[in-house]
Amino acid sequence: MHLPRLAARFETLPEYPLATIPQKKRELAARGVDVIDLGAGDADLAPPPKAIEAIANAAHQASMHRYGFGLGLVSFRETIAAWMRKRFGVEFDAFTEIVPLIGSKEGIAHLAFAYIEPGRVAIVPEPGYNAYQGGALLAGGEVYRYALRLRTNFLVELDEIPDGTLRRAGIVYLNYPNNPTAAIAPTDYLARVVARCRELGILLVYDNAYSELAFDGYVPPSIFEIDGARDVAIEFHSLSKTYNMTGWRCGWAVARPEIASALTRIKMFTDTGQFMAVQAAGVAALESYETFVPANVATFQARRDAAVTAFRAAGFACESPRATMYLWIPLPGEVPSALFADRLLEEEGVVVMPGSAFGAGGEGFFRISFVTSPERIAEAARRAGRVLASIAAEVA
Numbered sequence: 516m517h518l519p520r521l522a523a524r525f526e527t528l529p530e531y532p533l534a535t536i537p538q539k540k541r542e543l544a545a546r547g548v549d550v551i552d553l554g555a556g557d558a559d560l561a562p563p564p565k566a567i568e569a570i571a572n573a574a575h576q577a578s579m580h581r582y583g584f585g586l587g588l589v590s591f592r593e594t595i596a597a598w599m600r601k602r603f604g605v606e607f608d609a610f611t612e613i614v615p616l617i618g619s620k621e622g623i624a625h626l627a628f629a630y631i632e633p634g635r636v637a638i639v640p641e642p643g644y645n646a647y648q649g650g651a652l653l654a655g656g657e658v659y660r661y662a663l664r665l666r667t668n669f670l671v672e673l674d675e676i677p678d679g680t681l682r683r684a685g686i687v688y689l690n691y692p693n694n695p696t697a698a699i700a701p702t703d704y705l706a707r708v709v710a711r712c713r714e715l716g717i718l719l720v721y722d723n724a725y726s727e728l729a730f731d732g733y734v735p736p737s738i739f740e741i742d743g744a745r746d747v748a749i750e751f752h753s754l755s756k757t758y759n760m761t762g763w764r765c766g767w768a769v770a771r772p773e774i775a776s777a778l779t780r781i782k783m784f785t786d787t788g789q790f791m792a793v794q795a796a797g798v799a800a801l802e803s804y805e806t807f808v809p810a811n812v813a814t815f816q817a818r819r820d821a822a823v824t825a826f827r828a829a830g831f832a833c834e835s836p837r838a839t840m841y842l843w844i845p846l847p848g849e850v851p852s853a854l855f856a857d858r859l860l861e862e863e864g865v866v867v868m869p870g871s872a873f874g875a876g877g878e879g880f881f882r883i884s885f886v887t888s889p890e891r892i893a894e895a896a897r898r899a900g901r902v903l904a905s906i907a908a909e910v911a
């Protein structure tokens with residue numbers, strides 16, 4: 516018997532970091548361990564009630580159960596265009612410049628098929644969201660991993676990348692507010708990147724999944740607020756984090772028609788549109804922005820404050836982030852992040868993401884998510900402090 520042979524391209528995919536955690540959690544819970552999961556960016560909070568009403572109503576209409584196709588629900592496109600105008604002051608055509616997505620991850624990963632091929636380079640921040648390298652590797656491209664470190668305030672500095680690599684680059688992925696480092700990007704930095712991408716003809720993929728999860732008066736921009744960005748950029752948005760709708764799989768991309776239509780064409784061959792009842796709920800979510808989002812952000816801000824206080828008290832040095840649902844916490848004394856995360860899970864039942872799960876460039880850190888109550892986050896911090904102390908005692 517010969518097992519069907521996998522493609523070499525497939526073999527380039529690394530293990531997915533969150534893949535084994537659900538099983539591990541079940542084993543621990545079965546042993547009676549009180550598990551606190553601060554791993555995935557997947558909050559325990561409810562979506563807007565209006566979104567739930569909208570999907571329930573839509574589910575009673577036969578027309579909603581048919582294929583959405585690329586067009587989808589016209590009102591979803593129109594509501595997105597209106598929201599982009601109101602929130603960022605940018606104007607996009609609902610039909611030619613907006614692409615509804617089955618979660619922004621789907622679009623981010625698929626887009627690489629249009630712009631990456633063998634011999635072309637994708638510039639991927641490391642640590643970074645795994646869909647960037649995933650899409651680029653599946654498209655047969657070469658991945659250039661740029662290490663995001665405090666040295667550059669966790670910004671990708673294109674001028675540090677060898678010229679020959681930049682000239683072969685098809686895509687640069689940027690994500691600010693950033694997962695996992697929680698860094699934000701100043702507008703003069705964004706202007707520099709846009710200018711360089713225009714010079715070199717590189718597609719700038721701007722992942723704005725955390726644009727609405729910001730604190731202390733900080734208002735993250737759209738890349739399209741930067742002059743010239745329309746020539747080279749595509750921006751991804753998601754309902755997942757803003758509206759606690761991760762499981763609904765709903766997002767969109769926005770770009771000039773030439774770029775948007777490339778993604779649409781790929782999707783024609785890989786899916787047949789988002790469930791239209793979910794798109795109807797997307798309309799309701801966007802329309803409840805004013806009534807829902809500020810209170811939801813305040814909940815995350817209270818969790819952030821609790822997390823920063825508790826992890827500092829437990830012996831960790833951490834900055835208070837101005838956006839996202841993450842703390843990116845340095846590990847003292849060269850403790851390997853995977854060892855720390857494994858021991859924290861085994862000995863104390865706390866799930867965190869080791870920095871190395873986001874690529875070698877993430878080593879030396881671990882990430883926690885604000886996905887449970889301040890009290891549970893504080894309890895997790897105490898447990899993390901105990902594990903850190905016991906590792907330090909063993910090394911001493």
Ligand SMILES: Cc1ncc(COP(=O)(O)O)c(C=O)c1O
Pocket residue numbers: 556617618619620621644690693694722724752753754755761764765766
């Ligand atoms: C940086 C970043 N981009 C995109 C996504 C994907 O979001 P969606 O649920 O819309 O696929 C995530 C989810 O964790 C993320 O962290």
